[in-house]
Amino acid sequence: MTVQTILQHSFRIAQKDLTELFRNRLGLVLLIVMPLFMMIMVGFIYPSNGTITGLQVGVVNEDQGYNGNTNASLSFLMGLQGINNQTHMLVMTNVSSLADLKDQVQRGAIEGGIMIPANFSQSLMSGQQGTIIIVSDESNPQISATIKGALTGVFNVMSQQLAIHNVRPLNATNSLAVVQPYSIQSQGVVNGNPSYFDFIAPGIMAMTVMMSVMTGLPVAISQEKEVGTMDGMMVAPVNRLSILLGKTIAQTGRGLIQGVIILALAIGIFGVAIQGSILLVFALLLLGVFSFVGLGIVVTSFTKDQETAQMLMMTLMFPMMFLGGVFFPIQQMPWYMQDISKFLPLTYASSALRKVMVLGAGIPQISTELIVLIVFGVVMIAIALPVFKRMMIR
Amino acid sequence: MANESIIQVDHLTKMFKKFTAVDDISFDVKKGEIFGLLGPNGAGKSTTLRMLSTLSRPTKGTATIGGFDTVKNDTEVRKLIGIVSEKMIIYNRLTAKENLSFFGSLFNIPKDTLNKRIDDLLELVQLTKFKDAQVGTFSTGMRQRMNVVRALLNMPQVLFLDEPTLGLDPQSSVEIREFVRKLNQEQGTTVIITTHMMLDADLLCDRIAIIDHGKIIALDTSTNLKKIISGGDTMIIKLEIANLTPTMVATVKALSCADAVTQENSTTLHVIVHGEEAFDSIIDSIRKTNGKITSMANLQPSLEDVFLHITGHEVRDSADQKIKQEHGPGKRFGAAPSRVR
Ligand SMILES: Nc1ncnc2c1ncn2[C@@H]1O[C@H](COP(=O)(O)OP(=O)(O)OP(=O)(O)O)[C@@H](O)[C@H]1O
Numbered sequence A: 001m002t003v004q005t006i007l008q009h010s011f012r013i014a015q016k017d018l019t020e021l022f023r024n025r026l027g028l029v030l031l032i033v034m035p036l037f038m039m040i041m042v043g044f045i046y047p048s049n050g051t052i053t054g055l056q057v058g059v060v061n062e063d064q065g066y067n068g069n070t071n072a073s074l075s076f077l078m079g080l081q082g083i084n085n086q087t088h089m090l091v092m093t094n095v096s097s098l099a100d101l102k103d104q105v106q107r108g109a110i111e112g113g114i115m116i117p118a119n120f121s122q123s124l125m126s127g128q129q130g131t132i133i134i135v136s137d138e139s140n141p142q143i144s145a146t147i148k149g150a151l152t153g154v155f156n157v158m159s160q161q162l163a164i165h166n167v168r169p170l171n172a173t174n175s176l177a178v179v180q181p182y183s184i185q186s187q188g189v190v191n192g193n194p195s196y197f198d199f200i201a202p203g204i205m206a207m208t209v210m211m212s213v214m215t216g217l218p219v220a221i222s223q224e225k226e227v228g229t230m231d232g233m234m235v236a237p238v239n240r241l242s243i244l245l246g247k248t249i250a251q252t253g254r255g256l257i258q259g260v261i262i263l264a265l266a267i268g269i270f271g272v273a274i275q276g277s278i279l280l281v282f283a284l285l286l287l288g289v290f291s292f293v294g295l296g297i298v299v300t301s302f303t304k305d306q307e308t309a310q311m312l313m314m315t316l317m318f319p320m321m322f323l324g325g326v327f328f329p330i331q332q333m334p335w336y337m338q339d340i341s342k343f344l345p346l347t348y349a350s351s352a353l354r355k356v357m358v359l360g361a362g363i364p365q366i367s368t369e370l371i372v373l374i375v376f377g378v379v380m381i382a383i384a385l386p387v388f389k390r391m392m393i394r
Numbered sequence B: 001m002a003n004e005s006i007i008q009v010d011h012l013t014k015m016f017k018k019f020t021a022v023d024d025i026s027f028d029v030k031k032g033e034i035f036g037l038l039g040p041n042g043a044g045k046s047t048t049l050r051m052l053s054t055l056s057r058p059t060k061g062t063a064t065i066g067g068f069d070t071v072k073n074d075t076e077v078r079k080l081i082g083i084v085s086e087k088m089i090i091y092n093r094l095t096a097k098e099n100l101s102f103f104g105s106l107f108n109i110p111k112d113t114l115n116k117r118i119d120d121l122l123e124l125v126q127l128t129k130f131k132d133a134q135v136g137t138f139s140t141g142m143r144q145r146m147n148v149v150r151a152l153l154n155m156p157q158v159l160f161l162d163e164p165t166l167g168l169d170p171q172s173s174v175e176i177r178e179f180v181r182k183l184n185q186e187q188g189t190t191v192i193i194t195t196h197m198m199l200d201a202d203l204l205c206d207r208i209a210i211i212d213h214g215k216i217i218a219l220d221t222s223t224n225l226k227k228i229i230s231g232g233d234t235m236i237i238k239l240e241i242a243n244l245t246p247t248m249v250a251t252v253k254a255l256s257c258a259d260a261v262t263q264e265n266s267t268t269l270h271v272i273v274h275g276e277e278a279f280d281s282i283i284d285s286i287r288k289t290n291g292k293i294t295s296m297a298n299l300q301p302s303l304e305d306v307f308l309h310i311t312g313h314e315v316r317d318s319a320d321q322k323i324k325q326e327h328g329p330g331k332r333f334g335a336a337p338s339r340v341r
């Protein structure tokens, strides 16, 4: 059998599989909905400061003033309001007392509160520090931290302004330099302000495409065996390799379609920008598929029916999803998990894809990842083919 | 060349782990013959067919088709054969035409030739009208017709049919049977058909191999097989007993002259007996248990009787259940009590 007929047969099989796929309406809808859900869920739920708005915050002002003058607390609150008008982070309501405030937080009516003590104006005017108390819901550390962060930011700006005002009489050329001698500027490698979506989009893409081949292949093959149609191909003078190759092409096609959908969603809905070459992005996806095919074939060979294949894939997929650095940075994991993640091809695919998409990297910058993926793919296929051959003759 | 054999099976054996599904069988099939493999569920019919059609590798023994070894020359064998297996080899989401052109393309048939052949085949089974409809929308009978012509795309010299009428209504069964007969007569296609339906075997097959527990226990023409009964001192008696009780059945079964006893309904017994004293001892035993015999007939043997006579158990026992339970990789339902696994 010539290479040409092997390829011809595999293209026919791939074409047949894809025709079946496109005729399956529900399956097609799920193909689009699945990555969409994943993006939305992970992207919106993951806490990041920029995305939280509308926190309910109670304000208690017990300031008794100084000589009947409550300017200090009022200007503080106005300042707070002014900043909040830009960020919409807080929704403020007035509350009568600290006890009431705590009660409301406990009941969950509000998520936190600010209390200005009775001696606030007096302290400031008499040259002491003015204290402000932040009440927060400690049962929800995420929100609590956000409120603290937001308020602390506001306080910093305001105390800075106050300090500048106070040191002005010193005749400094730049009062700010006296109050805050250091200023920090952070600068990324690329322009713009990458969001969490920029972080997860490449990972989710790599994951979906690679997984769809790794899970799709065993399921597609065991399904045909179960239904009986596999016999129709096996009884024709067709090389077993053609069947495998055809199925792989079809599953890769399916995975790439999903990849494109995710990319379109990421760009269109979530505002992700691709800094590097889009061609390189697709080349990386294909390479990812290549590195996973062998694993898929091995699983195919060891599972008798569709159900087992699916279960086994889920079991393999789950740790990979979390250890492959798709959702959480690998640097954030305990050392032993970091070690495991070094053996997962997904880690390298998502890292390379992220470098290209977010940082605009080219081939030289991702050469390590490329080498690992290629070696992994070749080794797995070398293991898989003999195993597959043995399974097919039985 | 009428007696030239196209299939040679030599000590073919298939074991699944320690269980022997096909046990050292040997036979030849002649060119142009319709050859039947008859046996109950789990007898090893499908396994035999799968080995012959290169889908399963024999544990021991060899088989050749058209002179090619099914293991060493599997590609050559595949060019010569077509198979209609227990499960339909049809993609429901593809149209009739797409199905046929997919499978045809796997045989490297030139496109024009293939298209012409597909049209002819669809015409042959009256599916031309439906050629662009998805097969999933077809009735079971239509799908089986599709399934059969699918096996003919490469114009095989040998056609394997594994229970092709299973689950079909009598009308569709007749259609398939007639189609196979026509194919055999007009194209000279050699046909190997497995079935547990006596009628299929009786009406269609030139020769029948009765297979049970993985062994061939008889192989001959239908007429000759029946002679095993009618030629010897064996008889088939049908008894109508108005007040038939289980005790009576047991008594008859216990008789040394009774080879097989089946109760057909609440008043009818079907008994295969041998020996000159048979009539007398049966009547005696029924009388002793106060049975009233209302009629008694000496029947012509059917294949079923032959099977009963040889194996001591009924084909139908298991066959009936099979349809209810649907078919899958053959668990043996209602198997003979003597069976050891
Ligand atoms: N892949 C397999 N693994 C293990 N046992 C098997 C396998 N295939 C068949 N068997 C067993 O081999 C025996 C013969 O099965 P086979 O399918 O050949 O029977 P059959 O004569 O075709 O019966 P049926 O009328 O049910 O189709 C059965 O007992 C079955 O359980």
Ligand SMILES: [Mg+2]
Pocket (backbone or CB within 6 Å): B045, B046, B047, B086, B162, B330
């Ligand atoms: Mg069978």
